[in-house]
Amino acid sequence: MTDDPVRRTPLPGVLEPAGRTIGAEERAAVLRVLDSAVLCSTFGGEARALEAEMAELYGREAVACSSGTAALHLAVAAVGFDPGDEVITTPISDFGTVAPILAQNGVPVFADVDPVTGNLDPAAVEAAITPRTRAIIVVHLFGAAADVVALRSIADRHGLMLIEDCAQAWLGTTAGGELLGTFGDIACFSLQQYKHITAGDGGLAITASSEVATRMRLFMDKGWDRSGGRVHLMLGLNYRMTELVAAVARAQLAKVADVVKRRRESAEQLVSALGGSVVPALGGAARPGGGGSAGGALAGVALPSLAGHAFWLFPLIVAGDNHVWADGLIAEGVPASAGYLDRTLYANPVFSGPVYGTSRYPLEGREYPPGLCPNAERLIDQTLVVLPWNEAYTETDVDDIARAIRKANPDG
Numbered sequence: 001m002t003d004d005p006v007r008r009t010p011l012p013g014v015l016e017p018a019g020r021t022i023g024a025e026e027r028a029a030v031l032r033v034l035d036s037a038v039l040c041s042t043f044g045g046e047a048r049a050l051e052a053e054m055a056e057l058y059g060r061e062a063v064a065c066s067s068g069t070a071a072l073h074l075a076v077a078a079v080g081f082d083p084g085d086e087v088i089t090t091p092i093s094d095f096g097t098v099a100p101i102l103a104q105n106g107v108p109v110f111a112d113v114d115p116v117t118g119n120l121d122p123a124a125v126e127a128a129i130t131p132r133t134r135a136i137i138v139v140h141l142f143g144a145a146a147d148v149v150a151l152r153s154i155a156d157r158h159g160l161m162l163i164e165d166c167a168q169a170w171l172g173t174t175a176g177g178e179l180l181g182t183f184g185d186i187a188c189f190s191l192q193q194y195k196h197i198t199a200g201d202g203g204l205a206i207t208a209s210s211e212v213a214t215r216m217r218l219f220m221d222k223g224w225d226r227s228g229g230r231v232h233l234m235l236g237l238n239y240r241m242t243e244l245v246a247a248v249a250r251a252q253l254a255k256v257a258d259v260v261k262r263r264r265e266s267a268e269q270l271v272s273a274l275g276g277s278v279v280p281a282l283g284g285a286a287r288p289g290g291g292g293s294a295g296g297a298l299a300g301v302a303l304p305s306l307a308g309h310a311f312w313l314f315p316l317i318v319a320g321d322n323h324v325w326a327d328g329l330i331a332e333g334v335p336a337s338a339g340y341l342d343r344t345l346y347a348n349p350v351f352s353g354p355v356y357g358t359s360r361y362p363l364e365g366r367e368y369p370p371g372l373c374p375n376a377e378r379l380i381d382q383t384l385v386v387l388p389w390n391e392a393y394t395e396t397d398v399d400d401i402a403r404a405i406r407k408a409n410p411d412g
């Protein structure tokens with residue numbers, strides 16, 4: 001801690017009431033379910049009501065389940081690929097993006113990302129397509145739109161399913177204002193503790209296809225269609241959302257638009273407090289997004305584009321060492337993390353060792369060496385710093401964050 005840190009009191013965070021929108025509505029929801037004595041969604045109405053409300057919000061059929069990872073598993077299972085088939089995805093995401101591919105005996109193939117946004121580079125995706133590719137899973141990292149228009153067209157040209165992982169991108173849009181989650185054949189959302197809205201854990205998968213929705217619903221409930229007898233139409237697990245979770249999720253869903261709006265407003269305040277910036281390390285590329293360079297622009301930092309961003313986290317791309325940056329911010333009392341991940345997804349032991357028991361199936365003969373996705377590795381190891389973001393941040397909080405960034409800037 002420096003002698004006189006910018007920030008002495010902690011910013012509101014997701015592990016305390018001040019940093020969550022959990023209140024009277026969620027309390028009433030929990031009691032409503034408890035008083036009904038029906039806690040399983042097979043027999044109650046909360047999960048089905050949540051699905052209807054999500055369907056209304058996104059204009060797609062929705063299936064509720066137990067986590068974001070489960071939602072992605074429903075999606076991957078609904079693709080219906082054969083063991084050993086390939087799914088192209090990003091090396092920068094939560095493990096929940098890739099675990100379902102392996103769980104369905106598929107092979108994750110990692111394509112590199114854009115060096116500034118960390119989102120999948122469509123050219124790298126197209127170059128990774130082989131005769132065994134069946135789907136693409138795109139993540140809207142930190143809430144910023146990946147290039148879903150290009151990815152949709154690649155998927156269509158090659159006959160692939162496109163799955164959008166919107167776990168970090170509730171109500172995010174493209175720069176043109178089109179809702180993320182409406183480009184993919186399926187889109188998946190998370191209600192985990194750290195997300196924009198939460199029920200502790202929980203997930204939702206949406207689709208415009210009633211056939212895909214049926215497959216996801218069956219996979220969510222042991223392949224059991226429940227219309228008559230105990231008939232299991234396909235392999236499925238128990239990924240049902242409980243009624244308690246669904247009731248809380250309904251109350252949270254009603255708040256998501258306001259949560260995203262407030263996060264956008266405070267992010268806009270931070271961007272304007274920091275002025276325009278360029279990234280010398282990236283060849284002086286103009287900072288994505290608006291803002292001029294007047295008023296003390298910060299050297300050596302790229303700020304995210306505001307357009308459509310849902311601001312799950314606030315990413316900075318720095319020209320210096322991201323660990324020095326993060327340590328400097330933490331010393332000023334502002335939480336920060338260098339790289340978001342410790343390593344790319346493919347650098348995790350599961351990609352070099354056995355997957356099932358002592359078997360490496362379905363990854364035999366597959367290698368995921370260092371240098372596979374250089375842009376992703378550079379972001380994690382050198383250039384990316386992420387700040388937790390929160391709908392409860394006040395103007396004073398954001399002023400403090402801006403001052404801490406200026407003070408922590410090793411180039412400043």
Ligand SMILES: Cc1ncc(COP(=O)(O)O)c(C=O)c1O
Binds near residue numbers: 191192202
């Ligand atoms: C991009 C992304 N995908 C998937 C997941 C998995 O979601 P969950 O933790 O709800 O299983 C998360 C978050 O944890 C995530 O951030």
